[in-house]
Amino acid sequence: MKADIITVGDEILIGQITDTNSVFIAEKLNDAGFEIRQITSVSDKKEHIKLILNQVSQHTDLVIITGGLGPTADDITKETLVEYFETRLVPNAEVLEDVKKFLKSKGFELNERNVKQAEVPENCRIIRNKNGTAAGMMFEKNNTVYISVPAVPFEMKEMFETSVLPLLKKRFKTPSVIHRNILTYGYFESDLAEKLSDFEKNMHPNVSLAYLPSPERIRLRLSITSEDAEKAKKILDTETEKIEKEISDAVFGYGDIFLQDAVAGILKEKKQTVSTAESCTSGNIARLITSVPGSSAYFKGGIAAYSNEVKMSLLNVSEATLDKYGAVSEEVVKEMLKGLLDLMKTDYGIAVSGIAGPDGGTPEKPVGTTWIAAGNKEKIIAKKYIFGNRRLLNVRFASARALDNLRRFILGIDIK
């Protein structure tokens, strides 16, 4: 089954925003067994939208259209679809109810534009939107299915997962492609490839392996296409086990979780707690830990100790240590962690101090130099890393590394 994605909106065409919607949609459709044929971005122009619909409909089974459904004058996708599918707009009580409910939840009054947004093409199937005022629409013509959703990412994603994918599952028979994600941290991609080279040589012939690296994890994706889901799953089980044997310390989970989720699982099981003391990451690790629902069970709090003043007054780092070794040093990060554990009274703690950049580097401590300590009252392990020269990326690297070091510390695995 082939699918096309069309994103509508001038802002993509002038290079003002990066189209991440189609990345999300492509990945979801791919996982659902569709082959993405083409991704096309067009401007908010009726004639162009109709032209591209004509062009792609000859080659594809499914067209996903995002964008152009807002309340303002430049949003013309709905009108265009009305013309393309030769129908008309009719008021829809259900959609109006959704719009009213949404606005009420925000403390807003219904205005004329919102009422207009609740009108929908007569011959479409409605895809409801809980998080905004624009409903989605599903059409079918000459055996091709067309689905239009808003471009606001959180509205689109929710609608895609809860409504669009189930609708597609009913409407299309796609071959079962089964994926298995093995989530790792601690090694570079090239190191993993080395460690897995024998495994890859002897891998089951129907299975393929992809390396998907990001600052937060390296995802290993095993894929198999098969009519027999049970058999395919067993093959993936075997291959997964073989991978795990090679890199057991690095595997922190499966599916689509992150290090903070793995840490959550470990701490919940052990009924233990953690706190954070962050200089260069300044709250980012605390926010990642609490991005997991239920994190109040194991996270008490954190200190963004950005200034030396706060390192001293709250974390009890001594002025002498700061003067002698500098804020980015093994000594300071260890004192930060000791002070944190005294202050927060948690079982474990993380402390980070680094030079995020762009300024502040020296020949001995270049931008990217970061000390990370993980530990408890009995033992603290501090390690030095030199990340890159990009500020925001350095914060991401340091945060993921700190979470992995905590995971390894708690589990008694060597810290990388």
Next chain:
Amino acid sequence: MKADIITVGDEILIGQITDTNSVFIAEKLNDAGFEIRQITSVSDKKEHIKLILNQVSQHTDLVIITGGLGPTADDITKETLVEYFETRLVPNAEVLEDVKKFLKSKGFELNERNVKQAEVPENCRIIRNKNGTAAGMMFEKNNTVYISVPAVPFEMKEMFETSVLPLLKKRFKTPSVIHRNILTYGYFESDLAEKLSDFEKNMHPNVSLAYLPSPERIRLRLSITSEDAEKAKKILDTETEKIEKEISDAVFGYGDIFLQDAVAGILKEKKQTVSTAESCTSGNIARLITSVPGSSAYFKGGIAAYSNEVKMSLLNVSEATLDKYGAVSEEVVKEMLKGLLDLMKTDYGIAVSGIAGPDGGTPEKPVGTTWIAAGNKEKIIAKKYIFGNRRLLNVRFASARALDNLRRFILGIDIK
């Protein structure tokens, strides 16, 4: 003058990478006065590339093609262009010299694939590549210009800036398009549209206005196409002033900044400092503030006061207040802020306490209920908001709102 961008590569279509090349190219071409008609991503398939070339060439003056020029078997763009333009590959001494020089600089030997890469279509103009082994190519057919460049971002960007743009300037006469971004926070898109409806009716006929909303800001983009850049700038100045008059409290900046950048500018100018006390956002505001280089000048530190224990021990919130009003209340958020200002000794402070969800809501305090306080030693303003029911989004909403409330507090503007 119209331009199309075609990106070739399976990795985009399966959602494995985000296409940032076309963002770069679109922005550059737009600034050079081209109207980007369409951005199309296709897979590494000859027939598909030819089909899309046929389709777009009927509507455009310029086609930029990236990708598919590497040395491996799946790179078929050059071969496809040879067929499309009915030509043949010939060895090119200049390109071979470039390839040899590049490989030598990396300590590599020339291999057979590299020699093959130095063969180029006979009827094209070469665009040299200093940073890789794939040269770029320029073709012309029926008055449409086609330029093919590699997809490796740093190779492509260098070639685009140093060679492609100068070539285009020579070949095309393009008008200047000028954009102006007006960045706002505090109103919903539909409210802004209402407030600006008179303005839009009387807007200069050559100017267009787009609304680009996200949880962090609503960007208003004014655009004008004109031969006379000076005159166009003046028109945009006038229209910008008119918008500002209608929504002066909401405008926090221009260009591509965020609320943390606006707050940075204000605090730096005033030589004043801020600190944060965060319950539900748990460090996210601290991390946003320090995402701005140089933030150590005005940010001392923050407390992620996730547990009530930490609210009491570090921020001096009284147990009685917590018991009587609950952690998500006006009283608690005000005590958090007072305790923070005592602890951090900063000029201003922000305190946030809310129910991020998914659990923890009650009929009186549903998920999304969030109290935000901004203030100083003299005055604290606390407001209640009810965001949505999605945890991560609630954190984003609360963080942006808190930064805007701080901005409004410092500037003496009504808090929304």
